[in-house]
Ligand SMILES: Nc1ncnc2c1ncn2[C@@H]1O[C@H](COP(=O)(O)OP(=O)(O)O)[C@@H](O)[C@H]1O
């Protein structure tokens with residue numbers, strides 16, 4: 001066993017390396033980085049400019065299409081109402097996402113531990129997923145104790161499935177030779193799960209997270225619409241609908257703007273998390289370099 | 291002087307231990323039939339002695355990988371028995387030989403650094419990172435990769451990945467090293483280099499090695515015993531010693547002894563393949 005220490009007298013030619021050391025990958029050149037920021041901004045300015053020009057040139061009334069300037073003004077004026085509504089929607093979206101993550105990952109782990117549990121549970125997860133949320137929302141609104149909790153349940157149902165199916169897929173697609181290796185070295189079930197299957201499932205899970213983040217927001221909005229006046233004084237979707245009914249089109253546009261911005265921020269955050277976790281090793285996060 | 295005698299002993303490990311001693315592994319009439327009805331192995335009987343460097347040579351599909359997996363305890367035999375006369379046994383009476391396995395692919399965890407990949411076998415046995423540090427760096431040094439401990443597998447070339455895989459196999463200081471076509475996917479220059487490094491390490495530590503290959507040249511260069519197998523059903527058709535002294539260096543590749551053995555092994559392989567004429 002201690003051959004490594006005792007056999008020092010025998011000379012062994014150390015393996016020589018003809019392969020060069022990996023050097024730090026060159027990052028984007030400065031020009032490229034500037035372009036990456038400038039092009040989207042220029043594009044945005046162009047579109048907004050076009051919109052402003054169209055409204056002015058054709059004298060479009062503000063209850064049909066408000067100018068960008070008016071939308072911005074309304075956003076500032078109505079910030080009190082809109083920000084409160086945004087907070088409600090955000091709370092529901094993120095609570096639903098959090099429960100979906102815990103539940104999805106938990107159930108995926110349970111399912112991959114036993115085939116029988118998978119056979120028993122998976123069909124129902126699929127049924128929940130394929131049934132349009134607007135179709136079950138009215139029922140949930142009746143059964144749930146409060147409107148807010150009903151909306152939360154709707155958002156959760158929609159966000160849950162991509163996390164579950166992606167994570168389960170990732171847990172199952174572990175390299176067979178690595179599984180053999182773990183078995184050979186006498187790894188316990190938990191060691192195999194935490195040291196091998198979970199890290200292997202991470203990219204799959206993160207892809208599920210990116211989908212779930214967007215879906216949670218969409219589902220929260222859809223459920224609020226379904227709740228209609230029952231959700232009085234609540235989230236952004238309610239404010240949007242209300243503004244539409246009262247023909248306050250500039251406010252409708254402001255609410256819409258906030259919703260889109262929220263969606264973009266969620267997408268950006270989940271992509272960022274994904275990039276940070278995978279950048280050292282996974283192909284999806286690496287720049288192709290030849 | 292003492293070093294010289296030690297070297298002489300090490301140059302023919304099989305000769306010192308094979309004499310009358312108990313074998314390390316005894317395969318007794320081992321058969322393996324897969325659930326789809328494929329007979330991967332039929333009635334294979336083979337003794338493996340301490341310190342031998344055995345090559346399993348045969349066309350693809352003749353059950354070489356199956357033998358290795360059975361020896362490693364991955365998967366059961368359909369009939370026959372595998373015995374470990376000299377190894378310890380655990381409470382359930384199962385043999386606990388100290389085995390390491392090197393696969394054809396490097397089989398590294400892409401999310402872990404080179405260090406963490408090599409640490410894995412020790413980690414699974416409950417050795418902490420700090421406690422394992424010396425052993426892991428020692429194993430990396432053996433394969434010449436001590437400078438790459440913090441690199442990720444994707445940053446390494448194919449040959450370097452294979453070296454990491456070998457370091458991981460060596461870190462537990464195994465008695466038996468099972469290698470399943472470890473260099474088959476590498477270019478010839480890298481393969482020759484790793485052949486030499488492997489032989490040096492084997493001479494130094496005196497493990498028992500079972501090396502699967504479909505290359506006649508590789509089997510003759512490395513091993514002191516070649517077991518030729520045939521397919522459908524998988525079985526042993528020839529068992530020949532290679533009595534050329536170690537250390538073997540590059541000159542050996544061009545020697546007449548080497549050529550003679552290559553011809554012999556090649557003939558045996560062709561007979562094995564002609565037996566079912568399936569090319
Ligand atoms: N898991 C398996 N299920 C069914 N057949 C298998 C399995 N693994 C290998 N075989 C079959 O067993 C035979 C021997 O396979 P293998 O040991 O991998 O051969 P080799 O390593 O010599 O190429 C082949 O015919 C192969 O198709």
Ligand SMILES: [Mg+2]
Nearest residue numbers: 354355356470
């Ligand atoms: Mg094989």
